Amino acid sequence: MVSHIQNQLGVLLRQLHTENTELTSVVKFADQVLGIAVSVDKLADKLWHLYGDLPTNQNYTSKLDEELGESEEGEVEEGSMGERVFDSEELRNYTAPKPNQQSGKKNFLGVEALYPSIGLPCIGVASSIDHYMTYKTNGVCPDDWVVAEKLIVGGCDPLPRRRCFSRSPQRYSKPLPINSSLWITPAGTNILWTHYKCKDYSCLISNQTVRRRGFFKCSDCFNLSKRGWEVPSNVTASAEFTINEVLSLKPGEIRIGLDFSPTTGTFAAIMRERNVTIASATLNLGAPFNEVIALRGLLPLYVSVGSRLPFFDNTLIWRYSSMFCLIGIALFGQKGSFG
Template sequence: MGSVSLKIGDGTARFRHATVCSSAVHLLMLASVLITNLFALYAFTSAPSPSVSSAPALLAHRSGSGQRNLSVISEHVALIIREIEASERRLHQIERELAGYDTLDPAKPSLPSELKLFLARHPLPLGRDSRSGITEMVASVAHFCARSPAADLLARYMSYKPAAPCPTDDPLLPQKLIAKACEPLPRRRCLTRRASPTAAAAPRLPFPQCLWNPGAKNPGGGVYGVDRQMWVKPGGKIDFLIDDVLALSSRGIRIGFDIGGGAGNFAARMAERNVTIVTSTLEIGGKPMNEFVAARGLFPLLLSPAQRFPFYNSVFDLVHSTNALDEGGAPALGQASHPEALEFLMFDIDRILRAGGLFWLDNYLCADEERKRMVTRLIERFGYKKLKWAVGEKANGNSSGKTQVYLSAVLQKPARS
């Protein structure tokens, strides 16, 4: 006989020959187990004996009774197993129905014809792919698109005449679908109308003059409009300057990602320093933020922070974020208070940031002390080096006079093995 010895230190498993003593112990243990089971079976199937004279009849009775007991027990066990399996199947079906996997059926008559066409499986023109083994392509649509009210909005989004102008009833319909986790959206075969009349007819200035004179109407104030003060002039102790942050990088900053960047002021300041910044922004209050960012000669990205970032691993030297940590909690989905929603966002930020890159958490508004502790604990779990860390209070901007706690930090991603 032999035994397997697991050596945890080097992660290997070795076979070790058993000694005579260990073999005897194993045999003794096996014999004791068999004897115990036999005694248990005898005690379970036997009944008290009233007299010795009726022993043959009682023996036959006990044998029949024991077989009947075992048969009844087997039937009960089989019934319990069937009920458990049926419950598991029902729970699985409920989960699929809640998630929407089984409700977005291309064969449903209520779906628009264009959506049915998009969702239909399309065979590969050259047949089976030898590498992946697939024979047909399936359109990618988020399963939340099948849940109400996203399903009704999706039907409106895909109700149009092919090759004609796209519907104009609600220009913000795509963003409403994105906010309800219906992302990615289906492609459409309609001609896109002009997003808004804010762009001027006159020719725009060349780059980099267009950074601060984009030839389009300023959509707002602060981060949602042109702001020439942020990150270049000293403010409070939690307002970091761009040049100071860039000096913290030993390998230099070439490309970055600004989450929830509004009108693109951060990207404009970085462009002046020959750094390319991709800005994700939504149409805040119906204002054409993406169009305005593009008019400044910058790279806008219509994307909800609640979704996976469409970038490869370790591609950015810098990730900048203000209050996107709250948006990552997806308030429209009722998940803003879930710590796991914030963890999903942080892990995706960590994924796209290269080793040695910087994560700049800029003036993050902490709703309360518990939120600040939760964010702090989450950041510390990643093992980032704290290059800058500041916590301070600011007035909330209304006449109440109350102050709110803000957190700013510049963190360096460690090189992991």
């Protein structure tokens, strides 16, 4: 039955494409039919996963066919259930298929519509994601990154994009040049401190504030005068590999890597001095990790441990991690999980 509907919708779309596409009413109707076709395709995919391949004998009537054949109206309601999970109109608009400008024709990606994605666990926190997507379109975004981070940590990742402008610090100043920004403490005026326990940069590195900084891992991360991973010259034996020892294994070939840790980019800064590009993936776990990475002129990735990293296979040469490996070692250890 579902395949029959798909075939009929395909025929209808082909007929509409032969009509005068200059008429606004025809284009609008074609877009509506395409939206219905996309919904039916999604329903067919769900049914395939639930019931597998059904017998092709026309004389065979399965229990599923009987259930679907009871009411065409019920079938339409079943297909739209996913659309009613979220109350936010902005979120429903975001997740709706985006047909190409030339309706029914495939774009350079080979598809007739684009499908914005959100994390599957977002469905389980519908009220929270609805709250997150309640904002003034084309205005200034709410200062609610803490809400976003909780959603990301809970698996609601990727989050939907919002059509608003990110807030900026009121006293923002021009960042330092890249040749000096790696190891000089950035200006605290370039950070929004609203949701942090520390309200200035000195709080992040002072010994007097250790117990009230708001973060406890990577205690010296924000002290940019301390270079980790550098072994003193008088040390003759060590159980660890130095950066230079690793780079010497493949001279000139190690050029791209990833640091997945609670970090302010110190590893990436050391590697930059050795002509190796490192992306630093971390969350703001009680402190402005991502902001400091960016102010140092390095690349921050704001993703959770459970995310699939946006790198194609065999494009990363070096992956470094510290504490996050203790949390997600099962993920990192799976075959193909490095991508």
